[in-house]
Structures are given as C-alpha cells and as structure tokens.
Amino acid sequence: MRKIITLLYIATSLLIPFTLRGVTPSQIRWHNESTDTTKITKLLIQATDFSASNPNKLMEFIGRQFVGMPYKSGTLEMEPETLTINLDEFDCTTFIETVTALALTIEDRKNSWQDFANNLESLRYRQGETNGYASRLHYFSDWIVTNIHRGYIxxxxxxxxxxxxxxxxxxxxxxxxxxxxxxxxxxxxxxxxxxxxxxxxxxxxxxxxxxxxxxxxxxxxxxxxxxxxxxxxxxxxxxxxxxxxxxxxxxxxxxxxxxxxxxxxxxxxxxxxxxxxxxxxxxxxxxxxxx
Known part of the structure; x- marks a missing residue:
C-alpha cells in the first residue's frame, strides 16, 4: 500500500515534484562517515528479523538502540544546507527522522547506508532532496502532511x-x-x-x-x-x-x-x-x- 500511494503521489503531484535519486557520499555531511555507515549497516541487519507487518515494533526496536546517545541541538544548522547524517548525537527531531528512515529502509527490504540516506533525505526535505534551507520541513505539521502524501506515515x-x-x-x-x-x-x-x-x-x-x-x-x-x-x-x-x-x-x-x-x-x-x-x-x- 505504501509503495502504491507513493507512486500515485509522484505521478500526480504538480506543486511538489518528487523524484527518487541516489545519494553519494560527497552529497552528505557526515559526523563520522566510517562509523556512521557501519552503524547504519549493523542496525539494518539487526532489524531484519522484524516483520514488515508490525512497523510499530520495528520503530520501537530501532529507537531503543539509541538509548544513552548524547543529546545535541543544532546539528543541521550549518551552511550550506546539506543532507546531514549523525548517528552519534541527536535532538528530538533528528532522532525521530533517523529511526523512521531506518524503519522505512527495512520495510523496503533494503540493507545499505545509501538506501537509508535516500529515505532520510526524502523524509526531511519538501521535494525529497536538499535544495536550500527553506526546502527542509521545519514545522512538524509540514513534516506530517508531506510524508503522509508520500505514503510513509x-x-x-x-x-x-x-x-x-x-x-x-x-x-x-x-x-x-x-x-x-x-x-x-x-x-x-x-x-x-x-x-x-x-x-x-x-x-x-x-x-x-x-x-x-x-x-x-x-x-x-x-x-x-x-x-x-x-x-x-x-x-x-x-x-x-x-x-x-x-x-x-x-x-x-x-x-x-x-x-x-x-x-x-x-x-x-x-x-x-x-x-x-x-x-x-x-x-x-x-x-x-x-x-
């Protein structure tokens, strides 16, 4: 169902065109590329035992893997606006986005950091890709509305x-x-x-x-x-x-x-x-x- 909704949204959206693309390492601002990519891959493998029919259990499992990780605000507030990936520090929004992007990647039966990065960018930005500060979904109502239309939530x-x-x-x-x-x-x-x-x-x-x-x-x-x-x-x-x-x-x-x-x-x-x-x-x- 999620994939059908997403395809319909892509096909019919005129105001917010959205295309899937591959994210390369050079297009990402990493906190620590080697450790972050390793953590992403490990989490994706660990979570594959969870059935896609129970996404809530999947979300909770992934969320609990980050208990104890430091809180840090403003990790996205650097110029120029770039897709930022940081699995070592979180504010409340980056925590939710990271958990949700990991869960979506598992739901898609994917297991690479590139797939996670694509999902994270799609969740975080209005047109599914980074295009300046104003393209980020800053208000949570905007985040909800946009990602409902995409079929993610x-x-x-x-x-x-x-x-x-x-x-x-x-x-x-x-x-x-x-x-x-x-x-x-x-x-x-x-x-x-x-x-x-x-x-x-x-x-x-x-x-x-x-x-x-x-x-x-x-x-x-x-x-x-x-x-x-x-x-x-x-x-x-x-x-x-x-x-x-x-x-x-x-x-x-x-x-x-x-x-x-x-x-x-x-x-x-x-x-x-x-x-x-x-x-x-x-x-x-x-x-x-x-x-």
Missing part, C-alpha cells in the same frame, strides 16, 4: 478516543527571524514565509494533555507510535517529538531529551510528563505506513 490522532482539533497559524520562524541565522538571507526568508502561507489557520487533530490519564486513550496508544507534543507557543504547532513505549505504569516517552542530555525512556509516565510541562497542550499520534 499515517496520522491516527483522530481515531483515538476523546480527540479534539485546534486551529493555529504557523508563522513562528518568520516572526522570530533573528533566532534563525539562515534567515538573514532575504531569499531564504521569503522561502520560509511562502511555506508558512500554506499553514495559515491550519487545523490539526490532537488529544488534550488532561485526557492522557483516560484508559480508552492510553489503551489506544501503541509502542513505537511517533508522538508530537503540541504547544501553547504562538505560531508554533509542535515543540517536541518522541516515540511511545509501554511500561508497567502506562505509556512513556522514548526521546532525545535536552533535560537528560541524552536519548532516554523518560522516567515519568507520559501523562505526568505533559502535566509538568506548562507549555504543552496535548499530543498527535503518527504511525509508519505499512506496505
């Missing part, structure tokens, strides 16, 4: 009991231009503003934080779900992302934590984590699309 938030929806205009980046060095360039700034136009009064589903103590809600969450934590911050949809793991006391967050300084399974149950974070309003739930 599906959003299941509105299928979970007690879900709601909210409307926000996403313009945080253009309203905080000074916080993003790349936006000093006027053409890049215009590119970001043009992207934000598509997310004026953007409606999206979410589950309010207060409802995460409800059994019907927690029972609907699965280990390996991608969760996007929605925020009160003006102009911004999501301020943190991670994976769900199910512990004895319910769902917990497996994430690259700035507070802990590394990838962890959070000590707090998800409901308690949300309660202690005053800027968080709820969650969105995304799953890998099965083939």
């Amino acid at each position: 599906k959003e299941v938030t509105d299928r979970i009991p007690q879900s709601d929806s909210q409307i926000k205009t996403l313009d945080y980046m253009s309203h905080n231009r000074a916080s993003y060095p790349a936006l000093k360039d006027s053409a890049t700034f215009e590119g970001i503003k043009n992207m934000e136009v598509g997310y004026r009064s953007h409606r999206f589903p979410y589950i309010k934080s207060a409802r995460l103590t409800s059994k019907p809600v927690t029972n609907a969450l699965k280990g390996g779900d991608i969760v996007a934590l929605t925020t009160k911050i003006g102009g911004l949809d999501v301020s943190h992302v991670g994976l769900i793991v199910i512990e004895k006391d319910g769902p917990h967050l497996l994430h690259a934590s700035s507070r802990e300084g590394k990838v962890v399974v959070d000590k707090l149950p998800l409901a308690e984590y949300m309660r202690k974070s005053s800027n968080l309003t709820g969650i969105r739930v995304i799953r890998l699309q099965t083939q």
Whole structure:
C-alpha cells in the first residue's frame, strides 16, 4: 500500500515534484562517515528479523538502540544546507527522522547506508532532496502532511478516543527571524514565509494533555507510535517529538531529551510528563505506513 500511494503521489503531484535519486557520499555531511555507515549497516541487519507487518515494533526496536546517545541541538544548522547524517548525537527531531528512515529502509527490504540516506533525505526535505534551507520541513505539521502524501506515515490522532482539533497559524520562524541565522538571507526568508502561507489557520487533530490519564486513550496508544507534543507557543504547532513505549505504569516517552542530555525512556509516565510541562497542550499520534 505504501509503495502504491507513493507512486500515485509522484505521478500526480504538480506543486511538489518528487523524484527518487541516489545519494553519494560527497552529497552528505557526515559526523563520522566510517562509523556512521557501519552503524547504519549493523542496525539494518539487526532489524531484519522484524516483520514488515508490525512497523510499530520495528520503530520501537530501532529507537531503543539509541538509548544513552548524547543529546545535541543544532546539528543541521550549518551552511550550506546539506543532507546531514549523525548517528552519534541527536535532538528530538533528528532522532525521530533517523529511526523512521531506518524503519522505512527495512520495510523496503533494503540493507545499505545509501538506501537509508535516500529515505532520510526524502523524509526531511519538501521535494525529497536538499535544495536550500527553506526546502527542509521545519514545522512538524509540514513534516506530517508531506510524508503522509508520500505514503510513509499515517496520522491516527483522530481515531483515538476523546480527540479534539485546534486551529493555529504557523508563522513562528518568520516572526522570530533573528533566532534563525539562515534567515538573514532575504531569499531564504521569503522561502520560509511562502511555506508558512500554506499553514495559515491550519487545523490539526490532537488529544488534550488532561485526557492522557483516560484508559480508552492510553489503551489506544501503541509502542513505537511517533508522538508530537503540541504547544501553547504562538505560531508554533509542535515543540517536541518522541516515540511511545509501554511500561508497567502506562505509556512513556522514548526521546532525545535536552533535560537528560541524552536519548532516554523518560522516567515519568507520559501523562505526568505533559502535566509538568506548562507549555504543552496535548499530543498527535503518527504511525509508519505499512506496505
């Protein structure tokens, strides 16, 4: 199914043309090419025992392989914009992108770092390839919408009991231009503003934080779900992302934590984590699309 959706998207998309291409080492900014390529190959081989019919278990397995790896922000914020691969350090988004790209590569029954790099680039960039800072999917709503169209993921938030929806205009980046060095360039700034136009009064589903103590809600969450934590911050949809793991006391967050300084399974149950974070309003739930 995922491949059929992807092919239909490629065939019919006029606004966002997308073509698959091979990524060469010279087109990648590596943290450490030799160790990163070795880690990728090892992980792809380790994960081949997981059936493609259970992508959630695959996502959780891969995510747990990075527990203890250091947290580091800003690993993508280097000029010029280049596909960056770093399996030694993560922020919350690069952690999710890396896990998802590895899982997609396994689902495609591939086992090379080149296949992983192609999937990572497809997930991270609007047209499936790097074309400047504005081509990166900076807002998580944009990441979700684009990768649903490609057939990589599906959003299941509105299928979970007690879900709601909210409307926000996403313009945080253009309203905080000074916080993003790349936006000093006027053409890049215009590119970001043009992207934000598509997310004026953007409606999206979410589950309010207060409802995460409800059994019907927690029972609907699965280990390996991608969760996007929605925020009160003006102009911004999501301020943190991670994976769900199910512990004895319910769902917990497996994430690259700035507070802990590394990838962890959070000590707090998800409901308690949300309660202690005053800027968080709820969650969105995304799953890998099965083939």
